[in-house]
Amino acid sequence: MQLISKFLIILILGGSLVAQTGMVVGQVVDRSTGLPLVGANIMVQASNLGTAADLEGLFIIMLPEGNAIISCSMIGYAPVTHPVSVITGETRDLTFELKPVTIESKHFVTVQGEKTSGHMLGHLQQTNLSTTENLISMIEGVSLIARGSYAQEPSIRGMSGGRMNVTINGMKSFGACTDRMDPITSYVEADALNSIEIGKGALSIQHGSTVGGSLNLTMNQPKYASQQSTHWQIKGGLDHGSRERKFSFSWNRTSPGSGLSLSGAYRKAEDYAAADKQIVPFTGFEKMNLNFGYKKRLNQKSQLLFELVSDDAYDVGYSALPMDVGYARLRMAGFSINTSGISPNILKAEWKVYGNAIDHWMDDSKRELLFMDMHMDMPGFTRTAGSYIDLLLGKSAQSLLKLRSDFYWTSSYADMVMYPEGSSPMEMVTWPGVERWNMGQFMEYQSIIIPKINVNLSLRYDLFHSMATNEMGQDELHIFYPDNDLERLDHLLSANAHLAYNVTNNWNSVLSFASGQRMPTVSEAYGYYLYNPVDGYLYLGNPDLPVEASQQVEWQNSLTSSHGRMSLNLYFYKFSHYIFGQIMSEDAFSYANGWKKYVDGGVAQISGLEWSILHRFSPHFIFQGGVNYEESYLDDFQDFLPLIPPLEVHGSLTYESRRFWVQMDTRGAALQANNSKVSGENPTPAFLTLNLKGELDLLPGLKLNLGVNNLTNQLYHEHLDWGDVYRPGRSGFISITLDNGIMGQ
Amino acid sequence: MKLRILLIALAGSLIMILGCEDSEKDIDATEDLILIGSAVDNELTVDLYSDEGLKVGLNKLYFELTDIASEDQITEAQITQKPIMHMETMNHSCPVAGPESTSNSDGLFESEVVFIMASGMMGTWDDTVFVENYDANTFHTVVFENLTVQETDMKKNLVFEDADTNQVIYIVTLNGLDDPKVGLNDLVLTVHKKQTMMSFPEVADLSVSINPQMPDMGHGSEGNVDPVYTENGKYEGGVAFSMTGYWTIDFTVSQGSEELGTVQYAVNF
Ligand SMILES: [Cu+2]
């Protein structure tokens, strides 16, 4: 289709050529995915001529007769130059294939009009038994909060949970655990991921209002092909340390008019050993994930997509918590229709409807009555359904308007029953059947003023209606809020502006301002005595909490060359009505340090920097590295914020050749002594770890992966790890991938 | 199809209208009450009602007086009652308040009786009622015999020594927690002094503090309301149960600056 339009442009413009000039018609595509790169910059060297690629990645430029050098650049890709000789009245054809250099942040990507591919993810995915969380944590500014070895929770620049917006293919879903044991990312298998779109702070508000950031996990989709074909792949792997076994498969059937895909993964791990050879109890788990996708062309311009995700985890150990998870289950379905070019001004349109159900059952039956000499049940569930309509309006990539109207409903319920021996069971509702409706309207305008300057403005309005519907839960909260009807209506407004300036061909500078708001979470507004093992306090929700707001300024600079890329981000956030747990009583409970209530914590600040570099020394050697640092402060409490990552360094050196690659990577953190006293944090010592991994193509269709994690057998834990549980010690892994690659095509 | 929906809607609204009319029909004040007994003396019917079956603790008793000849309700009368428990070796009464000499808007004379023992093997309760009918200027006496008083564990004795080292007994009952729920529960504590076997005056000058505890978990609860004196020996307050299960509630009773003692109740739900 792209070829067709390119041909059309040549035809249409062919007749109206100006006498002394020739024309260059070209297309810019991503080398690894073949997708068009919207908004790529086209510059004619030694002139001030330039343009930008349109929605199909196409561009046209009129040039005087003679030789010229055309360069093409885009953030996240290595720039490419092409010489071209222009003859009056003739048309030159040019294709730029840009190679992605690193995973980019989402807002960059929307400024530029197209998200980047998961090239780096590709490498990692095949290496080991990596999880979705592992992949996310490779992104600059993202850390993981661990409560065990399973279901680590992503945190963007120290902000997590309700401060973040996590979606799967744009679909909202909400974890069903009152203790945040099941971040949404834990329900997605790394193998099924296509890419991760990340927005920092309120710089990306398409998927919802937020202050801390957004994470959209896009899953592999079925594909079309010019011929009917089938592709399958199976993988098997083993990790020595945790005796984790993993099997996965994918099966794809492609044809010109439809695509079908099915993939699945099963993994089972035992308790792992830390570097001191001590087994870390309750770190094992079992998980099964299935994905199904069906895509069908309705006509030249439209297609429909149907997707199903199912994820089941059993007997998941949470070493940092007093209980484990019996099961955690996700069922998700989505249906969408998208079409392009309905009318000259509506370039794209998509309608999606979706629903999902998450069930979570905590289990302490394997614990030796660690918690107060009694067993307890803690079930919880969420149900979510929603829909959105996306419209992309405009005539070219020079000026685009993106609109989204979205809606969702979600319901969360959780309770807790304790069984003291020889006495009556004790029950309380911890999430009082909270129903929440959200209607949102998003609009984004992007314009390439001149090839050097892009502006991007976004605005989002949200209406939230929340209420607690469970009668027992209402009675519980009425003890503390007797006159509150536990129902609230909120209006949220978020906006951001990016100004991108190509200082030179290789130097791009972006100045961004954002103002974000977020709703208090179900736990923050309606939670009832939720136990937090980090500080040992019970947390009480507060239905009167105001909406938390943030102001954000960010300055990002990146230098790209044909060898690599370097970038530096400086950022500053100022929060108002920062939601924070305030100590209400310290001696009310024999088994807890006391209880806290979520309150309006006033003004908080976070500022920091992210520096990253990628350099290709030779065709074979690539170096990648980065440093993150940030500081935080909560003014009214004269305290630091909790779970703020310390100074972190990471780097990797990769040797690539045609049939194999080897990578040595390192990750380290400095001492974190800026601890939140109110949250009961302790300093976390510095550490540096080293991993080695590699991949070898044994035969066409047969690949071998080998590696050793924690090569130097460091005994360490990270600052964001709950309960200071040690990470795994040295452990080797092996995996084999078999596909019908050549045979099937 | 459309017709059917219309019909269903019509039928639905009809039922609603009828239902409404039904509930608006002359509400008999005694309909929700339990008739304890009926007695006749000299052309006067005395009906005795209570909110629920009689039980140890605070009971609300209602008297309805009807002139047999005219079938009129009598709304002005002086009613005096004396509940007596007849035990093998002795008789005793219990705290009583009311009724007032004017009936309420439903024509009922309200009173409060705190039964301090259950009927059964130990003895039987009766209630002797004297009525002075102001309208007719007549006097009547009726006896409601063999009243069934259910046992509860909501009555406690608070025993202490006064300044003259005489033993004093305060009778304390806890009321309002028959059907406890998670959340804040209103409660009424009654305190009466056991002066003689026949005299139980109210004690009005106490300060009471409440402390619920969940012994299986070792915690109390937030949001409790200390009982405060209202009338007739009643102290009204609230207990907050943060979850279901077995709870104890301690009431610490003080008079002036002196702490008289603590009574403990247990609630299991
Ligand atoms: Cu959980």
Ligand SMILES: [Cu+2]
């Ligand atoms: Cu309890």
